[in-house]
Amino acid sequence: xxxxxxxxxxxxxxxxxxGRAVVRLLERLGVELEFHPQxxxxxxxxxxxxxxxxxxxxxxxFVGLYRDxxxxxxxxxxxxxxxxxxxxxxxxxxxxxxxxxxxxxLLPRIYELSEFLIDRLGVEDVGAYFPxxxxxxxxxxxxxxxxxxxxxxxxxxKVRGLExxxxxxxxxxxxxxxTFSIKNSEVSxxxxxxxxxxxxxxxxxxxxxxxxxxxxxxxxxxxxxxxAMRTIHLAQxxxxxxxxxxxxxx
Amino acid sequence: MSEAFTPHPILDPRLAPPFPTAALHVLRNPQLRxxxxxxxxxxxTKRARLVAEKTDWQQLRTAAAAIRNQVxxxxxxxxxxxxxxxxxAGGTVxxxxxxxxxxxxxxxxxxxxxASEVIKIKTMTSAEIQLNPALEAAGIRAYETDLAEIIxxxxxEEPSHIVVPALHLNRSQVREIFARTMGLESLTDDPKALTAxxxxxxRQKFLTIPTAISGANFLIAQTGSMAVVESEGNGRMCLTxxxxxxxLAGIEKxxxxxxxxxxxxxxxxxxxxxxxxxxxTSLWTGVTPGDGPERFHVVLLDNGRSSILSRPxxxxxxxxxxxxxxxxTCPVYRQTxxxxxxxxxxxxxxxxxxxxxxxxxxxxxxxxxxxxxxACYEVCPVKIDIPKVLLELRSQVVNQERVQAARFGxxxxxxxxxxxxxxxxxxxxxxxxxxxxxxxxxxxxxxxxIHSLPGLGAKWTQTRDLRGLPDQxxxxxxxxxxxxxx
Numbered sequence: 001x002x003x004x005x006x007x008x009x010x011x012x013x014x015x016x017x018x019g020r021a022v023v024r025l026l027e028r029l030g031v032e033l034e035f036h037p038q039x040x041x042x043x044x045x046x047x048x049x050x051x052x053x054x055x056x057x058x059x060x061x062f063v064g065l066y067r068d069x070x071x072x073x074x075x076x077x078x079x080x081x082x083x084x085x086x087x088x089x090x091x092x093x094x095x096x097x098x099x100x101x102x103x104x105x106l107l108p109r110i111y112e113l114s115e116f117l118i119d120r121l122g123v124e125d126v127g128a129y130f131p132x133x134x135x136x137x138x139x140x141x142x143x144x145x146x147x148x149x150x151x152x153x154x155x156x157x158k159v160r161g162l163e164x165x166x167x168x169x170x171x172x173x174x175x176x177x178x179t180f181s182i183k184n185s186e187v188s189x190x191x192x193x194x195x196x197x198x199x200x201x202x203x204x205x206x207x208x209x210x211x212x213x214x215x216x217x218x219x220x221x222x223x224x225x226x227x228a229m230r231t232i233h234l235a236q237x238x239x240x241x242x243x244x245x246x247x248x249x250x
Numbered sequence: 251m252s253e254a255f256t257p258h259p260i261l262d263p264r265l266a267p268p269f270p271t272a273a274l275h276v277l278r279n280p281q282l283r284x285x286x287x288x289x290x291x292x293x294x295t296k297r298a299r300l301v302a303e304k305t306d307w308q309q310l311r312t313a314a315a316a317i318r319n320q321v322x323x324x325x326x327x328x329x330x331x332x333x334x335x336x337x338x339a340g341g342t343v344x345x346x347x348x349x350x351x352x353x354x355x356x357x358x359x360x361x362x363x364x365a366s367e368v369i370k371i372k373t374m375t376s377a378e379i380q381l382n383p384a385l386e387a388a389g390i391r392a393y394e395t396d397l398a399e400i401i402x403x404x405x406x407e408e409p410s411h412i413v414v415p416a417l418h419l420n421r422s423q424v425r426e427i428f429a430r431t432m433g434l435e436s437l438t439d440d441p442k443a444l445t446a447x448x449x450x451x452x453r454q455k456f457l458t459i460p461t462a463i464s465g466a467n468f469l470i471a472q473t474g475s476m477a478v479v480e481s482e483g484n485g486r487m488c489l490t491x492x493x494x495x496x497x498l499a500g501i502e503k504x505x506x507x508x509x510x511x512x513x514x515x516x517x518x519x520x521x522x523x524x525x526x527x528x529x530x531t532s533l534w535t536g537v538t539p540g541d542g543p544e545r546f547h548v549v550l551l552d553n554g555r556s557s558i559l560s561r562p563x564x565x566x567x568x569x570x571x572x573x574x575x576x577x578x579t580c581p582v583y584r585q586t587x588x589x590x591x592x593x594x595x596x597x598x599x600x601x602x603x604x605x606x607x608x609x610x611x612x613x614x615x616x617x618x619x620x621x622x623x624x625a626c627y628e629v630c631p632v633k634i635d636i637p638k639v640l641l642e643l644r645s646q647v648v649n650q651e652r653v654q655a656a657r658f659g660x661x662x663x664x665x666x667x668x669x670x671x672x673x674x675x676x677x678x679x680x681x682x683x684x685x686x687x688x689x690x691x692x693x694x695x696x697x698x699x700i701h702s703l704p705g706l707g708a709k710w711t712q713t714r715d716l717r718g719l720p721d722q723x724x725x726x727x728x729x730x731x732x733x734x735x736x
């Protein structure tokens with residue numbers, strides 16, 4: 001199987017280790033990966049901040065780059081939700097019928113990582129080994145945007161050595177919300193503080209999720225508070241094996 | 251009619267500070283935050299339990315959304331039907347295009363009744379039109395009779411929640427207000443004692459004031475009936491004891507058929523208070539000689555609603571039945587409470603309703619007062635896609651900014667425009683990654699983390715660190731790997 005990796009702008013820039021983990025994981029599962037060097041951003045930040053015209057051009061660019069791809073994999077549920085939930089409305093508003101048709105044809109071939117593993121590859125046990133206590137945060141876009149349900153939990157439960165610790169109010173927002181964390185920084189920080197109470201009380205070693213955006217937010221608070229917990233993207237846990245643990249994990 | 255009154259700043263979107271500023275008051279008040287998060291937790295838990303026992307909950311939501319859509323698509327027809335039935339049953343229907351007109355109609359009716367005092371129940375719409383300050387200026391004393399509204403009125407507080415208006419106050423604060431204003435020094439904060447104090451205060455009003463103003467949860471087109479849903483029975487008193495009753499309702503409150511209440515009341519009680527049925531559901535149609543008010547008036551208020559109706563994405567805002575489930579589940583509301591929204595309609599529904607009622611001329615910070623987490627949409631009994639409407643309104647606000655000179659000095663606006671240029675080309679994106687890495691290097695500590703940033707970045711680093719940018723982006727790693735391996 002061939003799949004094209006849409007890494008997303010912030011993973012590319014801030015969390016390349018997540019991208020490397022996706023490559024390692026999917027190649028291990030026999031997927032032949034390609035990376036389109038012209039890719040930049042899905043347009044979520046602009047769309048969610050009200051800059052719809054700017055988001056249009058990024059959406060158009062995305063469709064142009066991937067129209068011929070066999071499958072597209074995205075290790076970010078919020079970018080995936082942007083594409084699935086917001087692109088149709090953008091193209092409709094734009095009135096570009098050709099683009100809308102191209103997108104409609106492409107959409108069923110685009111997957112968020114956990115969807116790709118379970119729905120496309122049909123695997124739950126990816127052969128991972130991660131001997132740590134881990135808690136899972138269900139990011140808003142994965143849960144209420146993509147409806148990934150228990151897919152991430154099923155994947156985690158098959159990881160050897162991993163002890164999954166339930167998170168109180170697992171589905172409550174961490175307060176990131178993109179530019180919300182800047183425009184309403186005090187409110188965002190208060191939401192984060194509430195979230196951190198639940199997260200830290202799990203006493204897990206790692207908090208994982210499908211989105212590095214939420215993890216960057218919570219991880220930033222953990223580092224600020226000298227917490228004995230770190231954040232790690234689900235892809236990095238799943239890429240980890242007995243012989244070769246995830247990057248940066250002792 | 252000339253009007254001279256001072257509107258209440260907390261409830262007037264024209265006067266309220268922007269959301270991020272208004273929120274600070276609550277964020278810096280630990281008692282207030284505790285009250286809000288405790289109360290919303292309690293209601294949310296009850297709601298979740300009662301929703302779970304309904305196996306047809308999703309079908310009920312779908313049916314309710316369909317009923318409300320049917321209304322909005324034929325609103326003029328249903329309102330005319332309502333007017334005809336209500337008039338035939340002895341009521342009088344008045345139409346108010348805006349808040350000033352509604353105030354004038356109500357004042358006029360009160361003058362006809364020679365009223366110097368009036369009792370009020372369940373009418374947020376009256377707060378929307380700033381009725382109480384207008385009544386006060388006209389020399390008419392208004393007495394709220396809903397328990398929570400009494401607390402607020404006596405304590406000189408403003409509502410902070412749609413269903414539980416005094417949610418931001420706890421029991422001992424209520425005791426303090428009652429003890430002070432009713433002269434009951436020995437009052438305890440036992441709920442029974444507090445209720446008894448309120449009852450004594452209220453009975454005297456009910457028995458002496460012959461004029462009442464109410465809101466309405468629903469109007470029924472088919473029968474010309476009205477419905478008010480409440481917990482205490484004070485509404486029942488207000489609706490039955492006075493000689494004259496004036497009901498103020500937004501034009502969107504109408505339902506086509508009496509039978510539609512079957513769907514709406516099930517959803518409303520469970521969503522609003524976590525009850526199978528509200529303790530008091532009062533229904534009345536016009537006037538009945540010898541039973542209840544002799545004179546009945548309905549004031550139907552537009553006040554911006556018909557302009558919302560004309561916009562396809564935003565129209566769903568008017569499906570709202572004011573259950574406040576979106577407030578209780580909202581992680582933003584849980585931190586800020588209601589006053590931060592600068593409107594009688596707080597929380598997620600307020601964030602979309604208020605700026606629209608203001609014709610997008612005020613309250614433009616409200617559509618941004620959300621992390622777009624989607625919890626509101628998930629619980630909404632009439633399936634209002636609040637995040638989608640928020641995005642639509644954000645886009646309208648940005649379109650206003652696009653032609654304002656202030657945009658040249660707004661770092662957020664400049665940053666978004668710059669980012670758009672960067673994302674349009676992979677070459678520019680690579681350059682921006684490289685420049686960013688160099689620029690952030692001076693702020694990055696020996697541990698590889700950034701603890702403090704200038705400008706907008708300070709908004710981030712006030713409470714969170716940021717890991718420094720890695721030396722190698724993913725795309726550079728991929729390119730290098732290709733050269734090495736292939």
